Amino acid sequence: MTVFKEQSEMPPKPQRPGAEDREMLRQAALLTRDLHRPSPAIYWSDCFGSAAIGYAALLGAMVSHHAALTTALVLLSILTLYRAVLFIHEITHLDHRLLPGFRIAWNIGVGAPLLLPSFLYEGIHAVHHSRAHYGTERDPEYLPLAHMRPWTLPLFTLAALAMPFLLLLRFGILGPLSWAVPPLRRLIVERFSALEVNPAYRRPAPQGDFALRWRWQEAAASMAAIALIATTALGIVPLRAFGLYCAVLAGVALLNQTRTLVAHLWENEGGQLSLTDQYRDSTNVPPAFPGMLWAPVGLRFHALHHLLPRLPYHSLRHAHRRLAAALPRDSAYGEANYPSLTMLLRRLTRATMGRHSSRSARAGSARATRHA
Template sequence: MNTLALDTTDVPAAVAGARIRLSGMADDRAMLRAAADLTRDLQKPNPVIYWGDFLGSAAVGYAALAGAILLPATGWAIASGVLAVLALYRASLFIHEITHLKHSDLPGFRVGWNLLLGMPMMLPSFMYEGIHSLHHSRTRYGTAEDPEYLPLALMKPWTLPLFLLVSVLMPVGLLLRFGLLGPISMLSPRLRRLVVARYSGLQINPSFERRAPEGEFARQWRWQEAGATLVAVALIATVATGVLALKPFLVFMGVISAVAMLNQVRTLVAHLWENDGEPLTVTAQYLDSVNVPTGVLPWLWAPVGLRFHALHHLLPSLPYHSLAEAHRRLSAALGQGTTYHGANYPTLRGLMGRLAASTMGRRAA
């Protein structure tokens, strides 16, 4: 990291370079009431938008992946690889919507997503379902029981590059999880408990252990894991025997790695990561989260509504295609200088600068 100074032009003046006091913050009742009242008609997911967006993104992503594999090593192959990463990244982020959807509103979407993307990329939805809901728990957010939270802003500078490095190695981890550990664990109850608790969730909190699935979710888990295992074992076997050439395998793994890296960068700026482990009010959780509502680039690095991540924490059941309109309504109803505008930031660069500066301050301390 060479440039760690915080660019205050990219951060709201009220919070530039300073931590927000989250612990003990009271809820802004007016904001919460407005959020509920102004979005009642936006709650219904539109199947045409969901299916069209997902299928279109997946089709473009797989076509571009084929181009990256089949084209000679030229600029066109690189361009195809970049397009594959962006399109498959967008398609993969529907896993986030799956965790919040009432599946009766979009019948078949979870199955379709897993068959077309989750299992082929060794990223079945059970890896996120049952995990992400805890992150939205009123009493768990930002605590040691939150699987998706670490106080990164309060940690040492080396944690940030390590956080990104882990994502680069994600495809190797998935290959080992589904191609080796998963099948072997079926023969050992003790290993199975470890695999389920520690290696079956997209979590960033290393101390979190998930519970074994039950009921309908356990049935979903079984067929999704079987599909991902089939893909992983097939990849290992065909590469080892020479049936699958090394180039397509490495390109495929490289695309998954780049998708994971891009998502990890987004994760770094999804929150301010400034909570020290205390339970927070909804308002405090909102202000520890981030909206980047303007500009073109957020559509690429925070697609499927995730540029409105703070608003999502305020209204987690709102479909992704409704978030822009909800933001417009709340911005108009709640004027500048109110709590709602405190979670809006202009750029990725400014947020990364703020986080880096905070960790550097920890080193100085």
């Protein structure tokens, strides 16, 4: 049985992992040692079945003349393509010898058409999982959102709506141009080649085999972006169809940005954390519905993923059940389990509001002291 925190309960401050935490790590590895092999049948059918449904729904919306049907098809396309897109997360963790061809097929069938090639995330996500970098200013996927001003949250979320136009600009115009302009190329690589949260992050130039994968993935996405821009400009693709494509991309980005808001507690202010403290700063939302819609491909078990990052997504639910049943109710494992997306959003909002109120109170007190 999963034990959830009470909504009013605040988690303890991160501590050095003690004997209980070391035991949790040992038990987690022991209880899940038979769950680490990815199932090719599940990966291929889930990912590309979702993509096929998403593309079919998008095409259906483009030819539909009924507002209600168009809306329903757009929503279906967003949900299914969002699921297919999130396999980019699995690609960063997979042992590709166990799933040969999957990364190439994903980039051709999902990454390039949706302007989200996997190089945007590969390498970046590994830094986020690093014990030395997680939650620090060097982490590309972390900001101390719980300690920032309240307006940061809606701005952070709604910025996702600009994603289609930024991707078209990146791959359709600036990317191809940058190959002939070295200073622009350096800027593109450092600042516009990562799916990041931290705006201060600067990406290093790719090396070795990864540089080769980067080049062909970028070329494929650029060809897709240029073709879309050109055919729309020439009137071959109707503006309505172009708009629906952008709406679906924006919907995918908005869903993912909302999920990102609750993937962590965002309470670390730059200090280095242990693996167990990374776990405590992350979240599990075990209920399958509606979690399977807003956090598919295992991402509703994000804290468990930080504990056991090599587990394939289809094993996370089984692993969670085993750990929740085997570990004591008051163990560190239960500290990261939450009942819903809504509860986590309220918690994060209260944290920013409380922080802002405290700052305002201190500022008012200082002003009163100066005028006394």
